[in-house]
Amino acid sequence: MPTEVAAPATPSRFDFAGQVTRVVDGDTFWINGQRSRVRVWGLDAPEIGNAGGSTATAQLAGLVSGHSVQCRMRDVDRYGRIVGQCWLPDGRDIAATMMISSGTAREYCRFSGNYYGTC
Secondary structure (H helix, E strand, O other): OOOOOEOOOOHHHOOEEEEEEEEEEOOEEEEOOOOOOEEEOOEEOOOOOOOOHHHHHHHHHHHHOOOEEEEEEEEEOOOOOEEEEEEOOOOEEHHHHHHHHHOOOEEOHHHHOOOOOOO
């Protein structure tokens, strides 16, 4: 079973931070002060309307809604979303927390390169 992945040791390793203002689905949310949505790097959640989509969305909302998160920008996807690896205030990696503790999403192995050790 993969282990929890801690936040980078120094704050300078974060590219942006802010309060989560809206959860779009199980792997995408808005952060106050960002012009683009944030797509959680390394996370593959079921889409809304598919089996598990509502559960994944509710799980992400429960983790991040109203909380400040710190993120490292990994990419910009074809939809113009920031692809970010993000951490909760207590240092938990959002993707790892979703996969390990809830089982509502999985590692997006195509892009993560087995970073979380589940591929």
